[in-house]
Amino acid sequence: MTINDNTANGTQVPYRDPRVYDEYQKKWTSIPEDEAGWLQRAQEVADILAADAEIRDKENKSPRAEVALLKHAGLLKVLGPKKFGGGGQPWSVGYKSIRKVAEADGSLGMLLGYHLLWSTTANVVGTAEQAERIQKQIIENNYFIGGAVNPRDNDLKITSEGDKIVFDGFKHFNTGGVVSDLTVLEGVYEGTEDHIFAFAPTTHQGIEFAHNWNNVGLRLTESGSVKINKVAVPWDDALGWDPAQKKPREDVLKIPFGSLLLPTIQLVFSNFYLGIALGALDYATKYTVKKTRAWPYGGDNKEHATDEFYILSTYGNFHAHLRAAVALANASGLEVNKIYETYSGDLATRAKLTARERGELAEWVASTKVVTTDTGLRVTAGVFEVTGASSTSLKVGLDRFFRDIRTHTLHDPVAYKNRELGRFQLLDEVPEPTWYT
Structure with missing residues (x-):
């Protein structure tokens, strides 16, 4: 069902009726308790979104229904304090949840990631009182943050x-x-x-x-x-x-801790890039197994595409590079955990984070950004070489993975991350905090 939202300026904005997901509000009556439970919940959401992802991509309707699904699943609360009804999980679990949702739908992985960042803004740049008050408001009302x-x-x-x-x-x-x-x-x-x-x-x-x-x-x-x-x-x-x-307040904003939102969200980016690339590889794999035909003019003809040397080699290479990217993203997530677990709390504890420690975290994140950008673009474009010409049909929907990752990897030039890492390697310099570092 499509509904038109009448906005203040008279614009008609179509969106799917959020009631299409009402059954899941009744199904998910409580939030998960541990990392395994949260990742299972994220997988369940991904499975629901995957069923019609290409259709929704083409329709381009405002994602009110899809955000309602995230709310029903409790995923908006994964990082929130348990005392207010949140999941109390570290950022590493948030990142993996983002990645899992993005495997099915890059847009929803991105929305979840931005929400998790913005919902923790007061934890980084606010006072303890502000952080408590705002976290309570967000978690208890299950708010989505833009x-x-x-x-x-x-x-x-x-x-x-x-x-x-x-x-x-x-x-x-x-x-x-x-x-x-x-x-x-x-x-x-x-x-x-x-x-x-x-x-x-x-x-x-x-x-x-x-x-x-x-x-x-x-x-x-x-x-x-x-x-x-x-x-x-x-x-x-x-x-x-x-x-x-x-x-x-200089004891809140003028310290390295006060600039942690930037590396935190840069790693959000990397995780939904990685999810999109993993989703593309899985989608292409199923297509190749079911529909791709072997090439009959190569001189070493095979009966099935899955016996073709270049197809096996390409999929194997993509698998290896994505496995390495996952390992790097997970390691970087643990580095983020370590910083927040060590230095979150009262202002005296926050003030102990040094510029060097903050900078070294930024370089973990920059490394992940470089690898997930390069690998994600290569995989999402390269899968067409091993699925065949028919896979470019719009009804197949394989193109959305490349379009999604290409769109956001232009957010800030990855070349500057390479340069930044070069100065770290050659000169042992950590970057100054910026809006993108």
């Missing part, structure tokens, strides 16, 4: 009006915002160079979506542009700021 934070655009302008701060501006990209419950806003406070993060209800009349996401890949991510028009939030919600002094 973010209007695109560093390539001009910063949102922030002014002060009494006990509130007011955001104004425009962002070309805003992943998941249209289907979110809360939106993370970020901008620069007037008269300073200091940035402020804050959460706002997505229903705020000043958050105006253009509904213009119609790209070649990741079509169900609602990553279009958004106008932020006089969106006011309380000064108390300015993450990591002293509302009385109207100044950033």
Whole structure:
């Protein structure tokens, strides 16, 4: 069933009725308790999404129903504190869950990944009180979080009006915002160079979506542009700021811990790239076994495509490189765990994280970004060589894996990650924190 959403500007936005997944809300009456349970739940979600992924990709409808499925499954809560009803899992489990969902549907893997990052924003750049309050709100309400934070655009302008701060501006990209419950806003406070993060209800009349996401890949991510028009939030919600002094707290924001969101989300990217590539290999494998015909003019003719030397060699090579990429991604996830487990907590504990430790984590993440980008692009394009000309038919749907990974691997040039790693290898330099490192 298709429903048209009448937005404030009169735009008609079709989406599938979220009730198509109501049965799973009744099926999943509790959240998993351990890593194995969470990965099984992610697999169940992936199996549901895989059944009609290519159809939904072509229809390009707003993913309200699919986000409802993520909510029913409890996957939005995997990292949340147990005392509020969350899963209490480390980032390594979150990353594997993202990867598993992306094997079936890259768009939903991406949405889950961005949500997990934005839902933990206050844990990194907020005070302990803010983190507690916001985590409670998100987990208890099972909220999905979007973010209007695109560093390539001009910063949102922030002014002060009494006990509130007011955001104004425009962002070309805003992943998941249209289907979110809360939106993370970020901008620069007037008269300073200091940035402020804050959460706002997505229903705020000043958050105006253009509904213009119609790209070649990741079509169900609602990553279009958004106008932020006089969106006011309380000064108390300015993450990591002293509302009385109207100044950033240096013990929260001006320490290496305060920049951990960047390597954390870069590893989110790598994991949904990896999931997409794994999904492509599995999809292509099934196609080759069932439908690909052996080449009859090679001089060493085989009866079945699965006996062809070049087909076996290609699949074997892809398998090996993806297995290595999985091992690297898992190792990097454990490095993220180690940093958060060691330094999360009170401000004195956060302050112990050194720039060197933060930088070495960034290089684990950069290494994973390079490998998953290179391998993902090679696999998702290369599977056509071993599935045959008929696999390019749109009804087959094999093309969506390449379109998805090609779209997001342009997010920030991987060449700069190679250069960064080169300086680490040759000069033992760790990178300065940036919006992309």
